[in-house]
Amino acid sequence: MKRTLLVGGVNSPVRTFAAVSEPPLICSYARGSFLYDTQGNKYLDFIGGWGALIHGHSNPRIRRALKKVQTSGILYGLTHDGEEKLANKIKSFIPFIEKIRFLNSGTEAAMTAIRVARAATKREKILMFSGCYHGHADSFLTKMGSGGATLSLPLSEGIPHGVLNKTIVIRYNDTEGLRKAFHDNPDIAALIIEPVAGNMGLVPAKKDFLTEARKLCDKFGTILIFDEIMCGFRASYGSVAELYNIFPDIILLGKVIGGGAPVGAIAGKENLMSLLSPEGPVYQAGTFSGNPLTCNLGLAALIEIEKNRNINHLENLGFIMDSILSDTKRITFVRLGSMCCLFFLSEAPENREDVDRQNRDVFSNFHKKLRAKGILIPPSPYETWFLNTAMKERDIKNAALIIRNTAEEVLNT
Numbered sequence: 221m222k223r224t225l226l227v228g229g230v231n232s233p234v235r236t237f238a239a240v241s242e243p244p245l246i247c248s249y250a251r252g253s254f255l256y257d258t259q260g261n262k263y264l265d266f267i268g269g270w271g272a273l274i275h276g277h278s279n280p281r282i283r284r285a286l287k288k289v290q291t292s293g294i295l296y297g298l299t300h301d302g303e304e305k306l307a308n309k310i311k312s313f314i315p316f317i318e319k320i321r322f323l324n325s326g327t328e329a330a331m332t333a334i335r336v337a338r339a340a341t342k343r344e345k346i347l348m349f350s351g352c353y354h355g356h357a358d359s360f361l362t363k364m365g366s367g368g369a370t371l372s373l374p375l376s377e378g379i380p381h382g383v384l385n386k387t388i389v390i391r392y393n394d395t396e397g398l399r400k401a402f403h404d405n406p407d408i409a410a411l412i413i414e415p416v417a418g419n420m421g422l423v424p425a426k427k428d429f430l431t432e433a434r435k436l437c438d439k440f441g442t443i444l445i446f447d448e449i450m451c452g453f454r455a456s457y458g459s460v461a462e463l464y465n466i467f468p469d470i471i472l473l474g475k476v477i478g479g480g481a482p483v484g485a486i487a488g489k490e491n492l493m494s495l496l497s498p499e500g501p502v503y504q505a506g507t508f509s510g511n512p513l514t515c516n517l518g519l520a521a522l523i524e525i526e527k528n529r530n531i532n533h534l535e536n537l538g539f540i541m542d543s544i545l546s547d548t549k550r551i552t553f554v555r556l557g558s559m560c561c562l563f564f565l566s567e568a569p570e571n572r573e574d575v576d577r578q579n580r581d582v583f584s585n586f587h588k589k590l591r592a593k594g595i596l597i598p599p600s601p602y603e604t605w606f607l608n609t610a611m612k613e614r615d616i617k618n619a620a621l622i623i624r625n626t627a628e629e630v631l632n633t
């Protein structure tokens with residue numbers, strides 16, 4: 221079909237595959253761990269709905285939940301018990317949260333979190349890190365100024381200077397830089413971070429760095445926000461906060477907790493969360509927020525994650541990937557839980573600037589060759605790859621061997 225009406229032929233820019241100079245992949249259907257395009261090609265899918273599909277496509281329990289919603293209603297625009305069920309299930313994995321608000325996307329969650337932080341602190345500045353992504357609200361479409369200057373630059377046109385000037389961007393995993401940012405700006409409302417960054421390949425924060433962030437936030441009265449929209453239920457089977465035993469004031473969730481339906485969530489301590497309307501003065505609302513479709517699918521996805529056999533299976537898949545991809549010289553394979561990424565670097569990167577040192581042509585070539593061999597990795601060197609419970613051990617073993625050979629092949633050409 222000719223694609224003349226959609227802007228750029230897509231509804232989200234990465235889907236053009238322009239970053240790897242390829243035509244877009246137009247999907248026709250997906251089952252289990254495989255995705256099929258309109259030309260009949262079959263791919264082992266490492267994109268996994270950008271992380272949302274931890275059970276792959278068409279998981280039986282999620283299908284049953286979908287069937288239930290078919291007869292009981294997709295949308296009420298009113299409250300229902302499914303919301304509290306999903307909230308309770310999330311709390312069983314992430315016990316430190318006291319209150320939660322569901323929204324429809326990660327973007328909404330991040331946007332709302334800084335509004336709450338600004339209201340709580342009566343301050344305006346926010347601190348974020350180069351290479352982290354927090355959705356497409358104005359405040360976060362910023363990058364680090366040249367030379368590591370803290371004055372941020374816009375990543376998009378149309379962002380008011382007044383908004384841009386309130387965002388400070390510094391290097392990820394740079395403890396000295398973090399101290400300096402607080403020293404120079406004692407009036408920061410919120411520090412927002414992906415504690416395991418999945419939007420610059422895969423770069424986990426160092427534990428010391430997160431500990432220092434927690435300390436500085438306590439000292440300066442700044443709200444600490446963990447954006448776990450991607451790494452939540454992925455880096456571990458709960459939150460990175462619980463995994464590292466470092467607790468933010470606010471945690472953002474999304475992707476996995478919707479079971480494939482649109483979702484976002486902001487959660488945290490009662491005193492902050494109660495600032496949200498209708499309890500408090502910070503306005504936030506949504507026609508589709510907490511809808512039955514999302515809540516039922518999300519609940520089904522989390523119930524599946526509770527199963528030991530699923531966690532063990534994901535770990536096994538991870539070990540297979542590690543064992544085949546870890547000991548190669550000119551590439552570095554990084555994995556945490558069901559997130560992984562291969563870098564054309566001799567050491568694991570610590571920040572976005574390290575990730576940038578990869579050769580873009582090598583990556584494009586790698587992507588193209590893998591696609592031709594039926595392996596679909598994200599069409600950008602800045603995206604994490606995802607494992608899912610529908611993947612079979614033998615498929616992953618085959619894929620890992622092909623990935624390894626292909627990486628060596630592109631490095632040798």
Ligand SMILES: *Cc1c(COP(=O)(O)O)cnc(C)c1O
Nearest residue numbers: 325326327353354355447449450
């Ligand atoms: C995906 C993502 C978002 C944005 O979520 P959307 O649902 O796409 O708006 C925000 N933060 C992180 C870390 C993400 O990975």
